[in-house]
Amino acid sequence: MPSVTLDDDAPLLADLMPWSVAPLRPGRAWPTAPDAGCLKARWDALLKADGPDREALFEPTRSRTLHSAVGQLPGQSSGTEKLVRASGPCPEPVRVLAAPFDEQWLIPDHRLIDTARPELWRVADEHQVFTVELPADVPGPPLLATSQLPLLRAGRIRPLHRRPGGREPNIAPGLLEYLGTRLGLAPTPVDLLAWIMAAVRPGLTVPLTGDAEVWSAGVTLGHRLLWLMRRDGERPKLPGGRRPYVRAPLPARPLALHYDRDEETLHLDEGRISPVPPEAWDFESAGVRVLEQWFTTRTTAPAPGTLDAIRPATWPQPWTSELLELITVLALLAELRPQQAELRTAAPITTTELHEAGILPVPAPARRPASVLDHHEEGPEGQFALI
Numbered sequence: 001m002p003s004v005t006l007d008d009d010a011p012l013l014a015d016l017m018p019w020s021v022a023p024l025r026p027g028r029a030w031p032t033a034p035d036a037g038c039l040k041a042r043w044d045a046l047l048k049a050d051g052p053d054r055e056a057l058f059e060p061t062r063s064r065t066l067h068s069a070v071g072q073l074p075g076q077s078s079g080t081e082k083l084v085r086a087s088g089p090c091p092e093p094v095r096v097l098a099a100p101f102d103e104q105w106l107i108p109d110h111r112l113i114d115t116a117r118p119e120l121w122r123v124a125d126e127h128q129v130f131t132v133e134l135p136a137d138v139p140g141p142p143l144l145a146t147s148q149l150p151l152l153r154a155g156r157i158r159p160l161h162r163r164p165g166g167r168e169p170n171i172a173p174g175l176l177e178y179l180g181t182r183l184g185l186a187p188t189p190v191d192l193l194a195w196i197m198a199a200v201r202p203g204l205t206v207p208l209t210g211d212a213e214v215w216s217a218g219v220t221l222g223h224r225l226l227w228l229m230r231r232d233g234e235r236p237k238l239p240g241g242r243r244p245y246v247r248a249p250l251p252a253r254p255l256a257l258h259y260d261r262d263e264e265t266l267h268l269d270e271g272r273i274s275p276v277p278p279e280a281w282d283f284e285s286a287g288v289r290v291l292e293q294w295f296t297t298r299t300t301a302p303a304p305g306t307l308d309a310i311r312p313a314t315w316p317q318p319w320t321s322e323l324l325e326l327i328t329v330l331a332l333l334a335e336l337r338p339q340q341a342e343l344r345t346a347a348p349i350t351t352t353e354l355h356e357a358g359i360l361p362v363p364a365p366a367r368r369p370a371s372v373l374d375h376h377e378e379g380p381e382g383q384f385a386l387i
Contacts, residue, residue, distance in 0.1 A: 009350035010205040011360070013143070013158070013196065017131070018362040019170045019369060020156040024149075027114030028059040030307035031107040032151065034298050035316060036093040039107050042307040043090035046083075057307050058083065063114035069380035070110045074122040078109040080380050086111075097146040100134070100285030101326060102294050103231070106151065119369040123159050124149050127166030129193060129230065131158045136202040138287030141333075143200045145193070145229045154286060160193050162370040172362050175354075182210040182349070187219075194222025197229075199343040207348030218343050225336060228329050236328050244327045248272040252314040257295045266327070268295070273324065279334035280327045290330060294323070 014020065026032065033039050046057050055066055066084040078091040091109050098104035110116055120130070132144040133155030144150075150157055162168040169176075169189035180186050187195075198221040200206050209215050228236055237243060250271035258267040259281045265274040266281070283290050298319060302308040354360045 008207070008348060009352055010201070010207040010348040011351045011354055013133070013200060013204040013206050015351070015354075015360055015362055016172055016175065016192070016196065016206055016208075017158040017160075017170050018172055018366045019162055020158045020367075021117050021120055021369075022115075022156060023153050024113065024117050024120075024151055025063075025115035025153070026112075026151060027061045027064055028112070030059070031109070031112040032096065032098055032104055033311070034102075034104045034319065035312050036105040038310050038312060039093045039105055040090040042310045043107060045307060045310060047086060047088075054084070059306075061114055064111065068111060071380055073108050073110045073113075073116055074118055075124065076108040076110075076121070078107075078111070080111075083111050095148045097130075097132075097144075097148045097150045097152065099152060099293060099297065100140070100144060100288075101229075101290050101329065102297065103146075103148055103322075104297075106149075117157075120149060120157060120159065122369075123161060123164055125164050125166075127161060127164075129160040129190070129226070131160070131193070131196075132156075133158070133204060134286050136204065138284075140283075140285035140287060142202045142204055143197060144285070145197055145226050147230045147232050152286075160189060168370060170366075172354075172359050173366060174357075174359050178354075178357050178359055179208065179215075183212045183215050185212060185215070187215075190223075190226075191219050194219045194226055196222070197225045198222035198340055199346070201344050207344065207346045209346050210349055211346075214343075214346060217339075221336060221339050221343070225333070225340075228333055231325070231329065235325060236332055238328050238331060242275060242277070242331075244273050244276055244324050246271070246320065246324075247274050250315055250320060253299075254295075254315060255299060257292060257299075259291075266291070273327070276327055277331045277334070280330040283330040283334055291326065294326060 030042055046054060049057050058066055060066065067082050069082060072078055072080055076091060079086055079088060091107055093105040094108045095103055096106045130146050130150050132150045132152050134140060134142055134144060136142060159170055162170050171189055171192060176187055176192065195215065195218045196206050198218045248271050251269045254268035254271060256269055260267065261278055263274065264276050265272050266276045281291060351360065
């Protein structure tokens with residue numbers, strides 16, 4: 001395919017997917033954990049404490065205290081009375097992307113989160129795909145995709161859909177029709193997202209193409225990237241002989257992680273997992289080695305006397321399964337990098353061409369969230385919220 005330098009006139013991701021939301025700001029770590037059971041225990045411990053003890057456990061900030069009055073998160077059913085007098089069971093934890101490639105659990109209670117971004121919760125459903133921008137000046141992919149609500153404290157979040165039910169794609173108005181005319185195809189919103197995932201560059205520019213053959217190859221590659229990153233549906237597997245297995249049982253409380261590059265073995269104290277390809281071990285996101293960060297999150301000793309200190313007493317079996325799958329995902333993603341690098345050097349449909357076609361500049365409403373809601377939301381102290 002024709003190649004060009006990366007300082008060409010390729011359009012910005014911010015123009016192709018114009019609506020974006022700033023990252024969530026949790027404000028405290030304890031409502032998020034790799035284990036859902038310990039979150040319920042933390043909630044119970046908070047509500048059993050009284051007065052200053054409850055306040056200390058809660059870890060108040062300027063945005064949230066035990067006396068904060070806030071409404072429910074859209075789609076959730078937590079209480080809305082002030083936490084100083086809250087009672088009842090823990091809201092059912094939900095799955096979130098807490099760090100790159102690290103799905104954890106969150107107590108979905110607006111009273112526990114400093115800045116929860118309700119506009120994201122309103123569009124979070126089984127049809128949604130969230131993209132998360134990552135820093136361009138550190139190793140790793142420039143863009144992540146997830147089916148779960150992202151909690152990463154990274155760049156902006158761009159949902160694929162502006163409304164629940166997969167309605168109203170978050171795509172520059174007229175872009176899909178323009179691409180369809182150029183390509184002689186009928187690209188769908190998910191196809192465009194697949195192309196973006198495959199071709200996006202570190203500076204968050206996206207070289208579109210008018211070549212139907214190149215487009216089809218890029219979309220196929222992007223759909224595989226989406227499948228690996230979202231990890232919903234059929235579980236990914238490496239070919240036989242390359243699949244990681246537990247070769248020596250993992251200890252009840254592993255403390256150290258070590259990789260033997262010659263033997264392609266991951267050591268968790270005396271526990272051993274192999275084969276682990278070097279590409280999986282070396283995989284970085286946001287400048288951090290993913291496997292090390294995943295392990296550290298689960299084994300670093302918390303401060304005593306805090307809710308974060310309520311953790312599983314031993315290493316849960318599901319974590320081992322998650323670790324084996326994570327190794328597989330990282331290895332398979334690493335294999336796709338050469339194909340992505342080739343797409344990134346494709347001669348693009350330029351920003352100038354999109355301006356001439358009337359696609360750019362994007363209309364101002366396309367950069368704002370959809371304003372029509374299909375359901376009521378409960379406000380503070382049980383009142384209905386007026387949106």
